[in-house]
Amino acid sequence: MTNGVDKQISLESASAYFHNGMSLMIGGFGGVGAPPTLVNLILEKDIKDIFLISNDTGFPWIGPGKLITEKRVKKLIASHIGSNPEAGKQMQEGSLKVEFVPQGTLAEKIRAGGMGLGGILVDVGLGTVVGANKDKVTVGNKEYMIEPALTADVALVYAKKADRYGNLIYDKSARNTNPLVATAGQITIAEVEEIVPVGSLDPEEIVTPGVFVDYIIQSKGVDWKWVWELKQGTGSQEGQPSK
Amino acid sequence: MGLGIETRHRIARRAALEIKKGMIVNLGIGIPTLVADYIEQDLHIMLHTENGILGMGGSPQPGTEDGNLSNAGGYPVSIQPGASYFDSATAFGIIRKGLLDVTILGALEVSERGDIANWIVPGKRVPGMGGAIDLAQKAKKVIILMNHTDKYGNPKIVSNCSLPLTVREGADMIITEKAVFHCEEGKLYLREIMSPYTVEDVIQTTGASIVVDEQISVFQ
Numbered sequence: 211m212t213n214g215v216d217k218q219i220s221l222e223s224a225s226a227y228f229h230n231g232m233s234l235m236i237g238g239f240g241g242v243g244a245p246p247t248l249v250n251l252i253l254e255k256d257i258k259d260i261f262l263i264s265n266d267t268g269f270p271w272i273g274p275g276k277l278i279t280e281k282r283v284k285k286l287i288a289s290h291i292g293s294n295p296e297a298g299k300q301m302q303e304g305s306l307k308v309e310f311v312p313q314g315t316l317a318e319k320i321r322a323g324g325m326g327l328g329g330i331l332v333d334v335g336l337g338t339v340v341g342a343n344k345d346k347v348t349v350g351n352k353e354y355m356i357e358p359a360l361t362a363d364v365a366l367v368y369a370k371k372a373d374r375y376g377n378l379i380y381d382k383s384a385r386n387t388n389p390l391v392a393t394a395g396q397i398t399i400a401e402v403e404e405i406v407p408v409g410s411l412d413p414e415e416i417v418t419p420g421v422f423v424d425y426i427i428q429s430k431g432v433d434w435k436w437v438w439e440l441k442q443g444t445g446s447q448e449g450q451p452s453k
Numbered sequence: 454m455g456l457g458i459e460t461r462h463r464i465a466r467r468a469a470l471e472i473k474k475g476m477i478v479n480l481g482i483g484i485p486t487l488v489a490d491y492i493e494q495d496l497h498i499m500l501h502t503e504n505g506i507l508g509m510g511g512s513p514q515p516g517t518e519d520g521n522l523s524n525a526g527g528y529p530v531s532i533q534p535g536a537s538y539f540d541s542a543t544a545f546g547i548i549r550k551g552l553l554d555v556t557i558l559g560a561l562e563v564s565e566r567g568d569i570a571n572w573i574v575p576g577k578r579v580p581g582m583g584g585a586i587d588l589a590q591k592a593k594k595v596i597i598l599m600n601h602t603d604k605y606g607n608p609k610i611v612s613n614c615s616l617p618l619t620v621r622e623g624a625d626m627i628i629t630e631k632a633v634f635h636c637e638e639g640k641l642y643l644r645e646i647m648s649p650y651t652v653e654d655v656i657q658t659t660g661a662s663i664v665v666d667e668q669i670s671v672f673q
Binding site: 239240241242243265266269288289290291292293298301302308310312313314315317318320321332333334335337338339340370380381382383384385386387388389390417432436437438 | 502503504505506518519520521522523525526527528529538539540541542544545546548549578579580581582583584585586587590591617618619620621
């Protein structure tokens with residue numbers, strides 16, 4: 211669904227697409243490129259029992275990590291949770307079910323979902339626990355695992371710039387999984403630093419075509435301290451900031 | 454980690470010798486990150502990161518960091534001339550297609566055949582594999598940098614890994630504070646030791662069969 215050529219909506223309108231138990235993809239890598247305003251919106255609206263698909267769980271106070279810390283996630287597909295001890299703790303306690311996928315395979319499963327494919331053939335992890343209990347197929351004398359594509363009810367991304375049609379441009383290494391996640395949601399909402407008129411972006415520089423993006427919201431910006439800022443400022447190894 | 458800063462840097466300095474002109478290189482977290490300090494500028498290396506940079510540079514000056522320009526560990530970096538940004542699927546396409554000349558990783562255990570275990574200690578530490586399996590399985594050359602023994606003094610180089618594997622027969626080299634090993638045709642070759650250790654030290658603290666060369670060089 212699109213709402214004409216102006217896809218910008220209010221936070222209140224965006225929150226109508228969230229529901230308890232939703233499958234949710236969030237762009238970002240270690241919290242870099244994760245959408246801060248939309249993550250906060252999920253917390254404010256008390257959405258829970260989320261099935262989260264994300265490259266990682268950020269840090270406990272950064273990006274999708276906040277959803278873990280606030281115990282909003284019951285199931286997770288990710289490549290890594292090492293920078294979020296809270297995720298590890300919930301996994302050990304059994305309150306968070308975690309499925310690990312090698313990072314490149316996870317990215318490609320999301321891309322496949324967004325591109326309308328059923329899955330991918332991949333050999334990364336064959337011969338390890340990753341390859342156990344996977345369907346396999348031989349193509350050209352090589353064995354591959356069949357990895358089903360991933361999609362989600364809602365996909366949330368962060369972009370530097372959007373026009374009102376939802377064409378997106380990302381920011382340096384904050385691009386990461388965002389262009390993939392943007393394509394793989396039933397509903398995709400992009401949180402954007404700067405919203406510009408249709409026609410003002412060079413079509414050559416657009417990374418995600420607006421056809422994949424249902425709605426855009428204005429970002430309120432990052433509201434967390436990065437780990438390196440904490441270390442620089444205080445010499446502390448952790449020092450989780452108050453909210 | 455248990456290794457002093459000087460020792461960690463010596464391991465990194467030795468690893469940097471494996472990096473040749475024009476190579477595409479991915480450095481893992483920990484000691485591997487330090488290798489960047491020892492790569493000569495005129496080699497025109499392109500550093501690759503899993504989060505989507507080819508041509509990563511060093512740390513920016515304090516005060517000029519950009520939260521949206523970081524390495525895979527989330528720390529601020531800069532870029533080199535010729536750098537590019539791309540999404541995660543492309544970052545791993547570069548790895549999976551075999552375009553990485555070298556990846557330098559840490560490990561929990563390495564077997565004498567080059568099996569690597571580096572992402573899970575079942576029931577204790579389960580951080581997830583991140584990009585380790587992609588890297589260890591697909592880079593042209595896999596160099597492991599690690600402590601020779603664990604914190605209890607047990608060998609980390611073993612006949613068979615006890616931990617779940619990251620990759621079978623993936624390691625090409627292992628560099629520890631005591632020695633440099635080459636994994637070739639399913640065997641572990643010792644041709645070089647790190648000062649001030651002796652071949653005897655190395656044999657006694659390694660839990661695997663080693664083929665010891667007649668000519669042993671010493672890395673200072």
